Amino acid sequence: MSDSRPKPTRTNLIEPPRGWVICGFAFLFTTLAIGNARLTAAAPPSIAAFRAKPAGDTGAAADEARRLRVIVETDAGGDPDDEQSLVRFLVYANEFDVEGIIVNRHAARDGENLNRERTGLGIVQRMVRAYGTCADRLRQHDTRYPTGDAMLGKVVSGTQDSEQGMRLVISAVDRADPRPIWYLNWGTIDGTDPSALLRALDWVRANRTSEDYARFKSRVFLSSDDQFGGHTYAIDPPFPLWVDTFRPELDRRRWYHRFSAITADAGGFDLERDVRTNHGPLGELYPTNTTHRQKEGDSMTFLYLVPTGMNDPLQPTWGSWAGRYGRRPEAGSRPYYFANQADAWRGRMHRENSLARWAADLQNDFRARMDWCVNDRSQANHPPRVVVLGPPLRDVRPGQRVELDARQSTDPDGDVCHWSWEYYPEPGTLQADLGIEGADRPTASVTVPSVQHAADAHLICTVRDTGSPPLARYARVILRIRP
Ligand SMILES: [Ca+2]
Numbered sequence: 018m019s020d021s022r023p024k025p026t027r028t029n030l031i032e033p034p035r036g037w038v039i040c041g042f043a044f045l046f047t048t049l050a051i052g053n054a055r056l057t058a059a060a061p062p063s064i065a066a067f068r069a070k071p072a073g074d075t076g077a078a079a080d081e082a083r084r085l086r087v088i089v090e091t092d093a094g095g096d097p098d099d100e101q102s103l104v105r106f107l108v109y110a111n112e113f114d115v116e117g118i119i120v121n122r123h124a125a126r127d128g129e130n131l132n133r134e135r136t137g138l139g140i141v142q143r144m145v146r147a148y149g150t151c152a153d154r155l156r157q158h159d160t161r162y163p164t165g166d167a168m169l170g171k172v173v174s175g176t177q178d179s180e181q182g183m184r185l186v187i188s189a190v191d192r193a194d195p196r197p198i199w200y201l202n203w204g205t206i207d208g209t210d211p212s213a214l215l216r217a218l219d220w221v222r223a224n225r226t227s228e229d230y231a232r233f234k235s236r237v238f239l240s241s242d243d244q245f246g247g248h249t250y251a252i253d254p255p256f257p258l259w260v261d262t263f264r265p266e267l268d269r270r271r272w273y274h275r276f277s278a279i280t281a282d283a284g285g286f287d288l289e290r291d292v293r294t295n296h297g298p299l300g301e302l303y304p305t306n307t308t309h310r311q312k313e314g315d316s317m318t319f320l321y322l323v324p325t326g327m328n329d330p331l332q333p334t335w336g337s338w339a340g341r342y343g344r345r346p347e348a349g350s351r352p353y354y355f356a357n358q359a360d361a362w363r364g365r366m367h368r369e370n371s372l373a374r375w376a377a378d379l380q381n382d383f384r385a386r387m388d389w390c391v392n393d394r395s396q397a398n399h400p401p402r403v404v405v406l407g408p409p410l411r412d413v414r415p416g417q418r419v420e421l422d423a424r425q426s427t428d429p430d431g432d433v434c435h436w437s438w439e440y441y442p443e444p445g446t447l448q449a450d451l452g453i454e455g456a457d458r459p460t461a462s463v464t465v466p467s468v469q470h471a472a473d474a475h476l477i478c479t480v481r482d483t484g485s486p487p488l489a490r491y492a493r494v495i496l497r498i499r500p
C-alpha cells in the first residue's frame with residue numbers, strides 16, 4: 018500500500034449535469050443516465066445535492082426512493098469489531114433500504130471471538146433478533162425502521178457451500194429499481210469465504226454478454242474493503258465509484274484503526290453508559306474484546322453514506338461522517354478514492370481532522386439512537402431538520418453579497434437550536450479566506466472576494482439542538498465564483 022502524506026487539497030468542483038435538481042432521487046437518475054458514459058471514460062461522479070430527510074420524518078414514496086440501497090457483507094465470527102459495527106449499523110437501519118446482510122465466515126474463531134454462537138451466521142442472526150426486540154420502540158421514533166422479522170429475512174449465508182449470498186446480490190442488482198446498490202464489504206480474514214459480490218461478478222461474466230457484465234457492474238457502488246479480485250482493476254469497466262474507508266496507512270496508522278482513536282469518547286461518549294447498559298438487548302451485544310477500544314473498523318463504510326445534510330455519497334472529496342477522501346494515485350482514471358485528504362481544524366492540518374470535526378456529533382447521534390431502543394418518543398432526542406432557503410449551488414460574482422437563510426430549520430422536539438455557518442475551504446478551490454457575517458445566527462451573509470480564476474467555496478450550516486444528547490444536522494451551500 019502506497020503511503021502518501023496528507024496535504025491540503027484543492028479539488029475541482031465537477032460540472033453539474035443540466036437541470037440540476039435538489040434531491041437524492043435526482044442524483045440516482047443522474048447516475049443511471051450517465052452510467053455508460055462513465056464506464057468508458059471512467060469519469061468521476063457528477064455533482065448532485067444529497068438531501069435525504071432527517072430521521073423522524075415519516076415516509077412517502079419519494080422518501081423511499083431517496084434512501085440508498087445497501088448490502089453489507091461481514092466476516093462476523095472473526096474480529097469481534099464486526100459485531101460492534103453491526104450494533105451501530107442496525108440502529109441506522111431506518112436511513113437505508115437494506116437489501117441484505119451477507120455472512121461469509123462459517124466457523125467463529127476460537128480465542129479471538131467469544132460470542133456464544135459459534136458460526137458467523139448464528140452471530141449475526143442473534144444480533145438481528147436483539148434488534149427485533151427493539152424494533153417496535155425504534156419505529157415509534159421513525160417508521161422506516163424494518164421490523165425484526167423483515168430484517169432477519171435479509172440475513173443470508175455467503176459461505177462457499179451456499180449460493181444464497183451470490184443470488185441475493187444478483188437479484189438486488191438486476192431488480193428494476195432506478196437506485197444502484199451500495200456494497201459494503203467488511204473485510205475478509207483467514208478462514209473467510211470469497212465475497213458474494215466477487216462470485217456474482219464471476220457468474221455474470223461467465224453467463225452473460227460483456228455488455229451485460231458492464232451494465233451489471235455499473236449498478237454497484239462500493240463503500241468497502243476491496244475483496245473483488247480482478248473485477249476491481251484488471252477487468253474493465255471499473256466500478257462506477259469505490260470509496261475505501263479502510264486505507265491508506267499514513268505514518269504507520271491505518272485509517273480504519275483511527276475511527277476508534279478519534280471517536281471513542283468524543284462529546285463525552287461512554288460506551289458502558291450509552292450503549293452496553295440500560296439500552297436494551299442490542300446494546301448489550303456490543304463486544305469489548307477488540308485490539309482497539311471500540312474498534313468498529315467497519316463502521317465508516319455506512320457512516321460515509323448516512324445522510325447528514327452536508328455529505329453526498331457521490332462526492333468523496335466533500336467530507337462525511339467517515340471523513341474526506343481523495344483519488345487513489347495508483348487507480349489512474351478509475352474513480353477510486355481513499356482517505357488521503359487533510360483538513361485544517363483547530364490550528365492543525367491533519368487527515369484525522371476530516372473525521373474529528375464531526376466526531377462528537379456522530380457519537381451523540383449513536384447515543385440518541387440507543388436511547389430510541391428503550392425510550393418512548395417523548396423521552397428521547399431527535400435531530401433538527403435544516404432548511405436553507407435558495408439553491409445549494411449558487412453562481413456568484415466578486416463583490417456580491419450572498420444572503421444565507423436557515424430560519425426555516427426546525428427541531429421535531431421543539432428544542433432551542435444553535436446555528437453556525439462556516440467556510441470549509443478544503444473541498445473547494447478558492448484560494449482566499451471567506452468572512453461570514455452573522456456566522457452564529459440563522460441568517461448570515463458573505464461578500465464574495467475577487468478572484469483571478471473561477472473558484473468554488475463550500476459553506477456548511479450546522480444546526481445543533483439543546484436536547485440530551487445534543488444532535489446536529491447540516492446543509493451545504495456551494496458558491497461558484499466567476500471573475
Ligand atoms: Ca471485518
Ligand SMILES: [Ca+2]
Pocket residue numbers: 398399400401428429430431432482483484488
Ligand atoms: Ca431535538
